[in-house]
Amino acid sequence: MTSLIARAKELLENKTVQVVIGYEAGPTGLARPAFITDPAKAESLIYDDRCVQNLAVYLTKREVKNIGKMAIVATLPVMRSIMMLISEQQLFADNIVVLGISDDGKLLDIADNKVMQGYIEKSDLSNPAKYKGLLAELNKLSPEEKFLYWQKELSKCIKCYACRQACPMCYCTRCTVEVNQPQWIPVKANTHGNMEWHILRAMHLAGRCISCGECGRACPVGIPCHLLTMQLTDQVYNYFKVYAGTSEKMSSVLSTYEPNDKESFII
Amino acid sequence: METIRKLIRKQSLEKLYNNLSTTRKVYAPVIASDKQVEYKYNPAFTDVTFDHIRSTLSVKNVVFPKVENLFYYTNKQTESTITDIDLNKIQEVVLWGAHPCDNAAFDTLRSIFCWDITDEFFAKRLEKLVVIGLSCHLSDEYCFCTSVGLAPNSTKGSDILLSRLKNGDYHADILTEKGNAIVSASPELFESVTNEEAEITSVKQKFNHEQVTAKLSGAFENPFWVANSLRCIGCGACTYVCPTCACFDIQDEARGKEGKRYRSWDSCGFGLFTLHTSGHNPRNVQSQRWRQRIMHKFSYMPERNNSLGCVGCGRCSSGCPVDMNIAEQLEALQNI
Amino acid sequence: MSDSIYKPYLMEIEQIVEETPDVRTYRLKFKNAEEAEKFSFKAGQFGEYSVLGEGESTFCVASSPTRQGYIECTFRKAGRVTNALANLELGDTVGFRGPYGNTFPIEEWEGKNLLYIAGGIALPPMRCVIWNTIDLREKYKDITIVYGARSVADLVYKHELKEWEDRPDIKLITTVDPGGQTPDWKGEIGFVPMVLEKAAPSSENTVAILCGPPVMIKFTMPVLKKLGFKDKDIYTTLENRMKCGFGKCGRCNVGKVFVCKDGPVFSYEQILTLPEEY
Numbered sequence: 001m002t003s004l005i006a007r008a009k010e011l012l013e014n015k016t017v018q019v020v021i022g023y024e025a026g027p028t029g030l031a032r033p034a035f036i037t038d039p040a041k042a043e044s045l046i047y048d049d050r051c052v053q054n055l056a057v058y059l060t061k062r063e064v065k066n067i068g069k070m071a072i073v074a075t076l077p078v079m080r081s082i083m084m085l086i087s088e089q090q091l092f093a094d095n096i097v098v099l100g101i102s103d104d105g106k107l108l109d110i111a112d113n114k115v116m117q118g119y120i121e122k123s124d125l126s127n128p129a130k131y132k133g134l135l136a137e138l139n140k141l142s143p144e145e146k147f148l149y150w151q152k153e154l155s156k157c158i159k160c161y162a163c164r165q166a167c168p169m170c171y172c173t174r175c176t177v178e179v180n181q182p183q184w185i186p187v188k189a190n191t192h193g194n195m196e197w198h199i200l201r202a203m204h205l206a207g208r209c210i211s212c213g214e215c216g217r218a219c220p221v222g223i224p225c226h227l228l229t230m231q232l233t234d235q236v237y238n239y240f241k242v243y244a245g246t247s248e249k250m251s252s253v254l255s256t257y258e259p260n261d262k263e264s265f266i267i
Numbered sequence: 268m269e270t271i272r273k274l275i276r277k278q279s280l281e282k283l284y285n286n287l288s289t290t291r292k293v294y295a296p297v298i299a300s301d302k303q304v305e306y307k308y309n310p311a312f313t314d315v316t317f318d319h320i321r322s323t324l325s326v327k328n329v330v331f332p333k334v335e336n337l338f339y340y341t342n343k344q345t346e347s348t349i350t351d352i353d354l355n356k357i358q359e360v361v362l363w364g365a366h367p368c369d370n371a372a373f374d375t376l377r378s379i380f381c382w383d384i385t386d387e388f389f390a391k392r393l394e395k396l397v398v399i400g401l402s403c404h405l406s407d408e409y410c411f412c413t414s415v416g417l418a419p420n421s422t423k424g425s426d427i428l429l430s431r432l433k434n435g436d437y438h439a440d441i442l443t444e445k446g447n448a449i450v451s452a453s454p455e456l457f458e459s460v461t462n463e464e465a466e467i468t469s470v471k472q473k474f475n476h477e478q479v480t481a482k483l484s485g486a487f488e489n490p491f492w493v494a495n496s497l498r499c500i501g502c503g504a505c506t507y508v509c510p511t512c513a514c515f516d517i518q519d520e521a522r523g524k525e526g527k528r529y530r531s532w533d534s535c536g537f538g539l540f541t542l543h544t545s546g547h548n549p550r551n552v553q554s555q556r557w558r559q560r561i562m563h564k565f566s567y568m569p570e571r572n573n574s575l576g577c578v579g580c581g582r583c584s585s586g587c588p589v590d591m592n593i594a595e596q597l598e599a600l601q602n603i
Numbered sequence: 604m605s606d607s608i609y610k611p612y613l614m615e616i617e618q619i620v621e622e623t624p625d626v627r628t629y630r631l632k633f634k635n636a637e638e639a640e641k642f643s644f645k646a647g648q649f650g651e652y653s654v655l656g657e658g659e660s661t662f663c664v665a666s667s668p669t670r671q672g673y674i675e676c677t678f679r680k681a682g683r684v685t686n687a688l689a690n691l692e693l694g695d696t697v698g699f700r701g702p703y704g705n706t707f708p709i710e711e712w713e714g715k716n717l718l719y720i721a722g723g724i725a726l727p728p729m730r731c732v733i734w735n736t737i738d739l740r741e742k743y744k745d746i747t748i749v750y751g752a753r754s755v756a757d758l759v760y761k762h763e764l765k766e767w768e769d770r771p772d773i774k775l776i777t778t779v780d781p782g783g784q785t786p787d788w789k790g791e792i793g794f795v796p797m798v799l800e801k802a803a804p805s806s807e808n809t810v811a812i813l814c815g816p817p818v819m820i821k822f823t824m825p826v827l828k829k830l831g832f833k834d835k836d837i838y839t840t841l842e843n844r845m846k847c848g849f850g851k852c853g854r855c856n857v858g859k860v861f862v863c864k865d866g867p868v869f870s871y872e873q874i875l876t877l878p879e880e881y
Contacts, residue, residue, distance in 0.1 A: 188333070
């Protein structure tokens with residue numbers, strides 16, 4: 001991916017940024033996040049099918065932010081995450097340089113966030129095709145069958161919180177589960193508590209999830225928890241006709257009230 | 268007890284399994300619907316897999332369950348009472364088909380739970396555990412048992428160790444009195460050995476753990492830690508899948524005036540692990556927590572408890588969402 | 604079957620002292636007389652105090668082992684368990700697991716002068732050893748106590764400070780931070796390190812025992828070194844997040860040391876060998 005490498009090198013040499021967040025190949029052949037600070041090391045940046053992780057999760061990480069201004073290799077989900085983080089005031093808009101990557105793996109020319117917004121708005125923002133089938137299958141089940149399905153899956157959960165840690169939108173310095181006055185969710189990993197945790201997380205992400213699927217991919221025991229958040233993404237779109245991460249000034253879908261909101265369920 | 272080697276034919280192995288499975292709890296590996304390997308209690312023999320490299324979760328929960336009740340209590344008006352858990356109710360479990368790395372981990376766990384004062388919850392479960400281990404005829408790039416003083420056919424921690432032969436029969440190495448008791452219960456299933464050689468995979472040694480321990484004692488301030496942990500997202504996946512990780516949390520759960528105190532798995536990778544109520548956190552960035560993981564396993568435990576905190580199973584690396592490959596890091600540490 | 608190591612003794616609150624608006628001292632007695640008989644501890648050790656249903660919290664045993672029949676603990680309302688503890692009344696039940704940890708080596712200090720330095724809520728971990736050595740007064744030479752808090756209201760053990768002040772065989776210097784004094788305050792005004800430097804106690808044949816918030820320790824250490832104290836003659840107690848209290852849960856691990864087993868009492872010489880993760 002020579003144009004990406006050249007651009008990264010340029011940004012580092014000009015000291016426009018102090019770190020480029022991208023992907024490199026590990027010794028087992030898997031792609032993994034790379035943090036390039038030395039222009040000479042920019043050669044190790046790759047981009048191919050193996051690069052699926054949502055790198056935006058590092059934009060709110062203290063040790064990465066402390067390096068300095070950041071450039072980030074950004075596929076569509078990463079771009080949307082960046083928009084969400086800016087609208088939720090976790091990122092300054094001009095503190096990062098976006099190295100956009102198109103769906104077919106080409107380096108895009110994203111000069112500023114307005115251009116990024118334009119690119120996002122032209123893209124398909126619904127849940128990725130590979131998950132639509134699974135969601136449709138699950139939605140065919142009756143409520144009892146759905147409950148049993150999730151009870152079985154979530155009994156495997158060990159509460160490692162990989163789902164939370166991998167999600168760029170879970171940036172709270174103190175998560176709800178880390179509060180003990182009161183202890184909202186049991187600390188231990190029993191099925192009931194696990195269900196409470198995952199439902200809570202899905203609700204905290206409703207209207208904010210950009211469907212990258214990282215939560216499910218990160219899970220070490222293979223729970224498809226990304227289906228929960230993606231289901232809510234569909235529901236939010238059905239009610240509010242809004243997809244997350246499309247501009248720098250998104251208002252929060254579930255806590256913004258407009259005078260012309262539907263009130264048919266009250267009145 | 269001197270090791271006795273016997274031959275057990277494939278059909279006899281099935282009979283042995285069924286004998287055990289009808290009379291007690293047998294924890295054996297099966298392939299789940301999503302192709303992951305997990306351990307279940309008393310699956311049918313035909314479901315038991317002998318070809319797995321590693322299960323997703325380790326088998327430590329037979330001796331260190333992910334949730335363990337410590338006692339029950341009631342808070343009445345003038346009187347509070349505590350009801351102990353009756354550890355005599357713990358049943359015997361036969362662990363079937365776990366690999367040498369997993370079985371060696373029981374010794375490491377014992378060096379934590381039985382050090383100085385004995386944790387009866389752990390000790391009782393270990394006492395009631397019989398391990399019928401399975402040597403490895405398969406391995407992959409994540410395995411590194413040979414770098415931590417073990418091998419694909421180590422006997423450490425097993426009561427009987429099975430090794431597969433080319434024709435599908437097995438050698439059974441009877442290692443302990445517990446193993447001997449199993450054989451004595453069904454002696455007709457065990458025969459004299461032939462000259463067949465067992466199929467044992469080879470695991471390339473990636474580093475020398477003694478050298479790593481020596482290097483680590485001076486490596487606390489080394490910039491290696493920050494550089495190599497930037498991608499760590501701070502979840503507990505590596506800790507929870509690890510067969511030797513044993514850090515735990517103690518919590519109370521109340522329901523009105525009654526409740527219980529339990530312990531559950533915890534991880535030094537979480538920011539909350541060392542957070543003081545005052546707000547001070549001795550390890551408040553991820554690089555410090557990553558350093559703690561490696562130092563604790565490869566430097567502090569060997570120096571303090573004379574035991575290495577790793578068995579080279581590779582679960583942490585294969586389960587990590589961001590490819591924090593522990594063997595790769597240790598190889599690099601050996602060379603700093 | 605032996606008692607589980609996780610099972611607490613059940614104690615009853617015998618006396619409550621409100622030291623400051625958010626600090627309490629509880630005197631606890633064993634509900635079970637047999638357990639009281641068998642129980643003993645040494646100065647420096649700590650325990651896990653619990654409210655059944657809320658959780659456990661780690662405090663030192665603040666009373667001296669020379670006083671039998673009860674143990675005392677002093678705590679500040681800070682989190683879930685301490686707030687629940689503060690809501691209890693006389694006669695209520697408190698769980699206690701212990702004693703854990705190592706002890707102040709008071710036998711080694713016999714024949715020496717003792718210099719106790721404490722700040723704010725850090726006086727409780729020292730109170731046990733202060734009373735222990737005072738109760739065995741003839742074994743030690745001069746005893747000097749330097750104690751400071753943010754304001755007069757924040758001083759703990761006010762009643763005992765008076766007792767110590769009145770004794771001719773103890774030299775007590777109390778201080779409050781500038782601005783923390785009341786009109787009738789007769790003690791020093793200034794931070795503990797400065798007050799210590801002004802008092803300039805001799806380091807000859809003296810052991811210094813120092814306990815306080817990290818910032819106080821950071822500025823007091825240089826003063827002690829300036830006065831000539833050697834690393835091995837300075838003792839302190841370390842605090843770290845603890846749960847089990849006996850080196851199994853992993854939380855308080857610092858270097859190859861567990862604060863709950865190898866501490867909480869450490870000499871400064873030992874502290875210098877530890878990584879700064881506490």
